[in-house]
Amino acid sequence: MKRVRWCGMFIVGLIWTAWPVIAQTWVLDPQAGWQDVADLPQGEYLTAISQIKQQLASGKSGDGVAALEQLKADFPELAGGDLEVFIEAEKIYAKRNLGKAGKLYKEFLDTWPDSPLQPAAMERYFSIGTAFLQGQKRTFLWVLRLPAFDDGVNIMRNIADKAGNSPIALRALQVTAENQERRKRFIEAYHTWAEIAARWPTGAEGRDALLRMARALHASYDGxxxxxxxxxxxxxxxxxxxxxxxxxxxELKLSETLRLITEQLAYKQYEVGRYYERIGNQDAAHRHYRQVIEQWPDTGVAQMAAERLGPDTEPPVKPTFRRKLFNAAGGFLDNWFGLKLLFGSSEAQSDGTNATLNIE
Known part of the structure; x- marks a missing residue:
């Protein structure tokens, strides 16, 4: 039911946005269907709100507050608690007290879901969430200025929950996921992209979300x-x-990304073998080296595993120019396959062989 109400308000919002272009403003009545605002008892009131909404969208908060006050004076019989709270929120927003303004916009959205000011309040609430995600700090105990990333995420989550599958809900989730990526919270970003993929499974939205899910998971691997x-x-x-x-x-060369992941999986198993070798359990170490060779034969790591097993072990793949170069230069694999860029700056070196793998 909440989503149905929001869809109705969103459609009204779209029509109001087009006010300068068309001669009439229409609203959708659940019983009577589409109606011209001019034919409704509250037509002048709704038309005035649509014009004020354009002022608010232009960023002129002060002018918008003055217009809202005038609206309240001109239509005292129609102005209710929603207008009172919205005016108060706008005044606080104009003073850049985003934390307090955000609470009032949330109260408005929770209390008056059918208000004609609902789309404007939602956009204001979104702008506050965006500011927090971009690093805007909020005042705590009247003195301290603290980061408000989590507040921004909560605001975007509220919008996504209230707005159904409308464009502003999609924008809220996309902005959240991108912010989580920038702050290297890759698992959180993955879950946000996964929600987008579930709610918008088709079209460009679902396509892009699937790719971002994959990239977020890949980026979350710590070595x-x-x-x-x-x-x-x-x-x-x-x-x-x-x-x-x-x-x-x-075009994105994702086959190369998959080859990198294959090398990373093989190297993970290789490192298990190296661990057993370091503690003196040669049988376990050799089992893991053989598993690397059998499961990922066409990798540089398989060549390394073969060398750990000894000179009598047959190479997993026919030596190529790249493999020979790798054997000659210890740092080849991490540079060629991008492992160095992915992991960091620590080193993992083989003891007694001519192959060295630098891992970041």
Whole structure:
């Protein structure tokens, strides 16, 4: 029911936005259908609000407050609690007290879901959430200025919950996910993109969300000392994307990304073998090296595993110029496959062989 009400208000908002272009403003009545605002008892009031909404959208908050006060004086019989709270929120917003203004806009949205000012309040609430996500601080205990990223996320979450599948709900989730990525909260970003993919499964929105899910999971991998399940998840999403959108995947060179993930998975297993080798359990170490060779034969890491097993072990793939170069220069693999860019700056070196792998 809440989504139906919002859809009605959104349609009204779209029509009001087009006010300078068309001669009439229409609203959707659940019983009577589309009606010209001029034919309604509150027609002048709604028309005045549509014009004030344009002032608010232009960023002239002071002019908007004055117009709202005049509206209240001109239509005392129609002006209710929604207008009172909205005017108060606008006054506080004009003073850039975003924390307090945000609470009032939320109160407005919760209390008057059918108000004609609902779209304007939603946009104001969105702008406050965006400001917080971009680093705007809020005042705490009248003195302290603290980061408000979590407040921004909560505001966007409220908008996404209230606005159904409207454009502002999509924008709220997209802005949230991108902010989570910038703050390196990749798992949180993954879940936000996953919600977008579930709510908008088709079109560009669903396509882009699928790609961002894969990239967020891949970026969340912290290296061979950590669980590789995020790598397997990213691999699955990239493969799904390549199957659905082969042309775009080719342009983005996602096949190279998949090769990198394969190397990372192999290196994770290789590092387990290295651990057993360091503690003196050669049998366990050799089992893991053989698993690397069997499961990921066409990788640089498989070549490394073969070298750990000894000179009598057959190489997993026919030596190529790249493999020979890798054997000659210890830092080749991490540079070629991008591992160095992904992991950091620590080193993992082989002891007694000519292959060295630098891992960030």
């Amino acid at each position: 061979p000392d950590y669980d590789e399940s995020v790598l397997r998840g990213a691999q699955s999403y990239f493969e799904d994307y390549m199957q659905r959108y082969p042309q775009i995947a080719e």
